[in-house]
Amino acid sequence: xxxxxxxxxxxxxxxxxxxxxxxVSLTVSAGEIVTLLGANGxxxxxxxxxxxxxxAIQSGSLRYDGRDLSSLRPDAxxxxxxxxxxxxxxxxxxxxxxxxxxLGAYVRSDKAGIADxxxxxxxxxxxxxxxxxxxxxTLSGGEQQMLAIARALMSRPRLLLLDEPSLGLAPIxxxxxxxxxxxxxxxGTTILLVEQNAQLALKTATRGYVLEAGSxxxxxxxxELAADDRVQKAYLG
Amino acid sequence: xxxxxxFQQVVNGLAIGSVYAIFALGYTLIFSILGIINFxxxxxxxxxxxxxxxxxxxxxxxxxLLAQTALPFGLPFPLAVLGGGLLAGGMGVxxxxxxxxxxxNRGADPLLMLVSSLGVAVALVNIIQYLVGAEAYSYPNALxxxxxxxxxxxxxVPLIMRTVLVVIFIISMLILxxxxxxxxxxxxxxALQAVAEDPVTASLLGxxxxxxxxxxxFISGFLGGIAGTLVGLSVTITGPYFGxxxxxxxxxxxxxxxxxxxxxxxxxxxxxxxxEALVPPDLSGYKDAVAFAxxxxxxxxxxxxxxxxxxxxxx
Ligand SMILES: Nc1ncnc2c1ncn2[C@@H]1O[C@H](COP(=O)(O)OP(=O)(O)O)[C@@H](O)[C@H]1O
Ligand SMILES: [Mg+2]
Numbered sequence: 001x002x003x004x005x006x007x008x009x010x011x012x013x014x015x016x017x018x019x020x021x022x023x024v025s026l027t028v029s030a031g032e033i034v035t036l037l038g039a040n041g042x043x044x045x046x047x048x049x050x051x052x053x054x055x056a057i058q059s060g061s062l063r064y065d066g067r068d069l070s071s072l073r074p075d076a077x078x079x080x081x082x083x084x085x086x087x088x089x090x091x092x093x094x095x096x097x098x099x100x101x102x103l104g105a106y107v108r109s110d111k112a113g114i115a116d117x118x119x120x121x122x123x124x125x126x127x128x129x130x131x132x133x134x135x136x137x138t139l140s141g142g143e144q145q146m147l148a149i150a151r152a153l154m155s156r157p158r159l160l161l162l163d164e165p166s167l168g169l170a171p172i173x174x175x176x177x178x179x180x181x182x183x184x185x186x187x188g189t190t191i192l193l194v195e196q197n198a199q200l201a202l203k204t205a206t207r208g209y210v211l212e213a214g215s216x217x218x219x220x221x222x223x224e225l226a227a228d229d230r231v232q233k234a235y236l237g
Numbered sequence: 238x239x240x241x242x243x244f245q246q247v248v249n250g251l252a253i254g255s256v257y258a259i260f261a262l263g264y265t266l267i268f269s270i271l272g273i274i275n276f277x278x279x280x281x282x283x284x285x286x287x288x289x290x291x292x293x294x295x296x297x298x299x300x301x302l303l304a305q306t307a308l309p310f311g312l313p314f315p316l317a318v319l320g321g322g323l324l325a326g327g328m329g330v331x332x333x334x335x336x337x338x339x340x341x342n343r344g345a346d347p348l349l350m351l352v353s354s355l356g357v358a359v360a361l362v363n364i365i366q367y368l369v370g371a372e373a374y375s376y377p378n379a380l381x382x383x384x385x386x387x388x389x390x391x392x393x394v395p396l397i398m399r400t401v402l403v404v405i406f407i408i409s410m411l412i413l414x415x416x417x418x419x420x421x422x423x424x425x426x427x428a429l430q431a432v433a434e435d436p437v438t439a440s441l442l443g444x445x446x447x448x449x450x451x452x453x454x455f456i457s458g459f460l461g462g463i464a465g466t467l468v469g470l471s472v473t474i475t476g477p478y479f480g481x482x483x484x485x486x487x488x489x490x491x492x493x494x495x496x497x498x499x500x501x502x503x504x505x506x507x508x509x510x511x512x513e514a515l516v517p518p519d520l521s522g523y524k525d526a527v528a529f530a531x532x533x534x535x536x537x538x539x540x541x542x543x544x545x546x547x548x549x550x551x552x
Contacts, residue, residue, distance in 0.1 A: 106424070106444055
């Protein structure tokens with residue numbers, strides 16, 4: 001097996017007295033889509049927040065590309081090549097669509113490259129192109145999710161963390177977004193996908209982990225997971 | 238009041254109001270990013286005025302550690318204002334490092350930061366008094382070469398303005414213009430807006446929030462220092478407590494315009510400046526009350542201020 005790009009070992013995180021993660025270990029290899037499944041409150045978002053370094057970690061190690069992430073600031077994580085699309089989209093509502101995208105490229109300084117990527121984004125996401133100068137807060141939920149993903153891509157990440165990209169969106173939009181996710185992966189982006197919609201996640205990913213109350217209880221290929229009784233009962237029933 | 242006098246007072250009010258605006262913007266910027274009022278801002282206003290005085294090569298008075306001393310060089314007023322603003326910006330940075338960041342890193346209650354900034358304000362005022370005493374200072378020959386007043390009237394209608402007010406207005410407007418450019422047309426300005434709206438999301442985009450907070454304190458201090466110098470130019474630097482009453486008025490502008498709203502601070506500053514200027518001379522003793530009277534009336538009808546947003550609970 002190749003050495004993983006993302007290697008998390010024995011990660012524990014607490015919010016005050018709430019133990020959100022307890023000795024979580026997971027790996028993601030280059031080119032994979034790995035999904036993290038689990039019920040509400042299992043600790044999926046917390047795992048992504050720990051990788052992005054926007055919350056403190058109690059113990060454990062986080063390595064990306066052989067580098068220790070645990071000592072980095074959040075902005076250094078982005079510079080290292082990891083982009084995080086947070087839960088609930090979190091576009092900057094008072095800035096225009098274009099400004100949101102430009103801020104996605106904040107860590108880059110190659111002006112020409114940024115301009116190219118911006119135009120490419122607008123060709124790929126037609127609806128964002130039509131709303132280029134509009135405030136992001138005026139977009140629909142689906143458009144905001146597209147913007148949040150497109151904005152993350154503006155940093156040219158090698159690893160993309162997606163937190164519940166389907167949340168609260170109409171099925172047709174969800175299909176569109178998952179098609180984009182598969183395209184991105186086909187183009188070489190490694191993806192760690194958090195989803196509550198287990199069926200969709202298992203169809204999209206190559207491997208998966210199941211998180212329950214802050215601990216990994218199952219892991220394997222998506223085919224194995226889909227066939228597992230416990231997964232069937234708890235997440236696909 | 239005849240019409241000519243009325244116009245003259247409105248224009249005077251605009252000039253002073255423009256200083257209120259840049260001063261209040263110093264509060265506004267920090268409020269929009271950290272959600273707190275930096276009480277040290279009024280002390281930085283005072284410091285800026287003294288910095289400019291020193292940079293002009295002027296001598297300090299008879300009291301304090303620096304009595305009878307002066308810099309070995311003297312800058313012309315326009316350069317000294319700029320230098321005073323930059324030094325005041327540096328003070329803003331020190332205040333952030335000393336009084337805000339340590340508390341923020343410990344996740345302290347915003348109320349603690351407010352108290353901490355109040356402590357800094359008191360300390361700075363005392364240090365000023367220790368260094369240069371409580372005397373009043375005025376800028377020596379700041380506007381040498383300019384006539385004391387300028388006629389801005391058109392046709393046969395005169396509109397006589399004190400030159401100093403014209404200078405103040407021009408400098409304030411230049412600063413406002415530069416600030417607007419910075420906020421709306423630069424990468425740093427957009428990043429500041431991002432941090433103001435959602436610091437966590439800003440971090441996820443690779444923005445170093447601590448560095449931008451530092452930049453905000455620098456700009457805020459710069460605005461405060463320039464405002465202090467301009468007020469010192471129009472009246473005198475009245476002593477170490479120079480900034481305190483002015484600071485209260487700045488807070489009135491902040492709340493009147495809408496907490497954290499940049500256009501609000503500008504509109505609020507100009508509005509208070511004009512209304513104060515229109516207070517009849519025989520009531521001028523009540524001038525200080527005017528800003529607060531306007532504030533109370535506006536807040537009664539618009540609790541979020543003139544251009545403020547209604548606060549949306551962040552989840
Ligand atoms: N900011 C927070 N403060 C306190 N507890 C939190 C916070 N965020 C999450 N938690 C708790 O941590 C646990 C894991 O949350 P989270 O990672 O958001 O779960 P998931 O994304 O799987 O739904 C839950 O018990 C949740 O209540
Ligand atoms: Mg979650």
